[in-house]
Amino acid sequence: MVRLLVEPFRDAYMQRALIEVLLLSGLAGIVSVYVLLRRLAFVGDALTHTIFPGVAIAFVAGQSLFLGALVAGLLSAVLLTWASRIPTVDQDAALGVLVGAFFSLGVVIVSTRQSYTADLTALLFGRILTVDTAEIIQTAVITAAVLVVLALLHKELVLRAFDPVAAEAMGYRVMALDLVVNGLVALVVVAGVRAVGTVLVIALLVVPGAIARLVTDRIGGLLVVSVGAAALCGYVGLAASYEASLNHRVRVGSGATIVVALTVAFLGAATVTTLVRRRRPAPTTPQADPVPA
Amino acid sequence: MSVRYGRDLALEDVSLSVARGGAVALIGPNGAGKSTLLKAILGLLPLAQGGVKVLGRRPEDAREQVAYVQQADTLDPEFPVSVLQVVLMGRYRAVGWARRPGAADRREAMRALTEVGLADRAKDRFGTLSGGQRQRVLLARAIAQHAQLLLLDEPFNGLDATTTDVLIEVLARLRGDGVGVVMSTHDLAVAHLTCGDACVLNRRRVAYGPIDQAITPGNLAEAYGSRAVLLASEATIVTTAD
Numbered sequence: 001m002v003r004l005l006v007e008p009f010r011d012a013y014m015q016r017a018l019i020e021v022l023l024l025s026g027l028a029g030i031v032s033v034y035v036l037l038r039r040l041a042f043v044g045d046a047l048t049h050t051i052f053p054g055v056a057i058a059f060v061a062g063q064s065l066f067l068g069a070l071v072a073g074l075l076s077a078v079l080l081t082w083a084s085r086i087p088t089v090d091q092d093a094a095l096g097v098l099v100g101a102f103f104s105l106g107v108v109i110v111s112t113r114q115s116y117t118a119d120l121t122a123l124l125f126g127r128i129l130t131v132d133t134a135e136i137i138q139t140a141v142i143t144a145a146v147l148v149v150l151a152l153l154h155k156e157l158v159l160r161a162f163d164p165v166a167a168e169a170m171g172y173r174v175m176a177l178d179l180v181v182n183g184l185v186a187l188v189v190v191a192g193v194r195a196v197g198t199v200l201v202i203a204l205l206v207v208p209g210a211i212a213r214l215v216t217d218r219i220g221g222l223l224v225v226s227v228g229a230a231a232l233c234g235y236v237g238l239a240a241s242y243e244a245s246l247n248h249r250v251r252v253g254s255g256a257t258i259v260v261a262l263t264v265a266f267l268g269a270a271t272v273t274t275l276v277r278r279r280r281p282a283p284t285t286p287q288a289d290p291v292p293a
Numbered sequence: 294m295s296v297r298y299g300r301d302l303a304l305e306d307v308s309l310s311v312a313r314g315g316a317v318a319l320i321g322p323n324g325a326g327k328s329t330l331l332k333a334i335l336g337l338l339p340l341a342q343g344g345v346k347v348l349g350r351r352p353e354d355a356r357e358q359v360a361y362v363q364q365a366d367t368l369d370p371e372f373p374v375s376v377l378q379v380v381l382m383g384r385y386r387a388v389g390w391a392r393r394p395g396a397a398d399r400r401e402a403m404r405a406l407t408e409v410g411l412a413d414r415a416k417d418r419f420g421t422l423s424g425g426q427r428q429r430v431l432l433a434r435a436i437a438q439h440a441q442l443l444l445l446d447e448p449f450n451g452l453d454a455t456t457t458d459v460l461i462e463v464l465a466r467l468r469g470d471g472v473g474v475v476m477s478t479h480d481l482a483v484a485h486l487t488c489g490d491a492c493v494l495n496r497r498r499v500a501y502g503p504i505d506q507a508i509t510p511g512n513l514a515e516a517y518g519s520r521a522v523l524l525a526s527e528a529t530i531v532t533t534a535d
Contacts, residue, residue, distance in 0.1 A: 171356035
């Protein structure tokens with residue numbers, strides 16, 4: 001067992017991958033809680049698509065794909081926030097229109113090129129095993145920035161998620177708070193894409209928070225469990241893909257294996273909590289007040 | 294003032310005033326503009342005409358002095374937040390950005406919870422409380438805010454006797470401390486018990502003044518139309534289906 005968990009990380013490239021995965025776990029695990037509280041899974045999904053034209057433009061221009069994704073991610077976070085506040089437009093429809101517009105723009109730009117290169121394939125599925133020190137530093141900077149923002153605004157963001165009317169009545173600018181959260185989600189998407197790809201980054205944004213919600217009712221507990229679950233699944237997924245590829249000659253993508261680990265953890269937590277709740281009478285049913293006179 | 298939603302005039306030429314320690318009940322059918330009026334006082338809606346002054350200032354500048362209590366059933370009962378945390382939210386403006394509520398804020402919140410009779414439920418999740426208890430938690434949040442003006446949007450709708458009693462007591466105590474109250478309600482008995490003045494409205498002001506003079510069968514019939522059935526005087530207005 002120890003061999004399975006330690007041996008994979010003897011090589012420098014696996015150590016770099018592990019550091020990147022643990023950083024991403026901290027980042028995605030924390031933001032995942034706010035995604036859960038605000039029910040922003042669809043916004044996260046939308047952002048995985050809207051970063052595509054930024055990447056495509058950067059690719060064609062020979063610039064850093066990370067930078068392209070960052071610019072497109074933050075720009076689309078602004079547009080998403082703004083579009084969801086137009087009273088005459090349904091929020092889901094606004095998201096759909098933006099996703100379609102951004103993604104097709106990316107496809108048009110890429111299709112002007114002869115071939116899709118490895119870089120763009122990596123964007124879809126991630127390439128955690130080739131992460132270099134500079135990329136780790138980028139992820140660390142993003143993680144630090146997100147942590148600072150959340151440390152400053154945590155209670156206001158929770159208030160807004162719980163009771164937007166009261167937040168507005170108290171004088172908070174709800175749209176500004178929404179912009180902050182959407183921006184944070186965009187940053188996770190940009191950072192996570194390199195590790196697990198656009199297709200799977202949404203799992204990093206949604207599943208850790210969902211696991212935590214099964215286990216605890218407290219926001220502090222949610223943050224701890226979410227980060228812990230993401231880190232554990234990242235570690236196990238990385239080790240498992242190494243073991244399968246090297247010792248069993250089954251080539252499995254590391255990013256996908258991490259997501260499989262997250263899914264297994266979610267199903268396990270869901271099963272256990274369901275069984276536990278069935279055993280004892282539900283403690284969460286509202287206590288009845290005296291009948292109105 | 295007048296408030297417009299799109300092309301429709303949601304409120305036309307309604308005016309009222311609340312003195313320190315005074316209380317005005319807003320009486321009118323659903324869609325009459327009661328919530329709109331409260332939101333206009335909060336400065337959340339652009340006015341088509343007229344103006345709102347709260348403690349001599351623009352509503353946007355006076356929000357820290359205004360507490361707003363909406364119906365508790367508009368909030369997600371699954372949200373992972375404790376009763377105490379909800380009440381502490383009333384302290385957030387006073388606490389300020391980037392800081393966490395301190396021991397003094399917790400004492401304030403517990404005092405408010407004690408006043409509404411829910412101190413023993415402080416650690417429970419908000420959603421595990423009954424509808425009436427949740428309404429009391431929101432009232433405790435408003436108490437903890439130490440506002441000069443309290444706005445309540447149909448706080449008595451479908452509540453149990455305990456909660457109604459607590460609300461009446463708390464409103465009387467706050468008014469005694471000089472807090473002004475504006476409350477929308479369908480419950481005329483409660484309106485009489487808590488408010489000195491009433492404003493009967495249906496998009497425009499039907500009647501306004503001391504509650505005994507404003508709430509008359511004639512004014513209610515005008516506001517509610519032929520659908521209104523008044524069960525004895527000072528009782529609840531029952532409206533038949535549209």
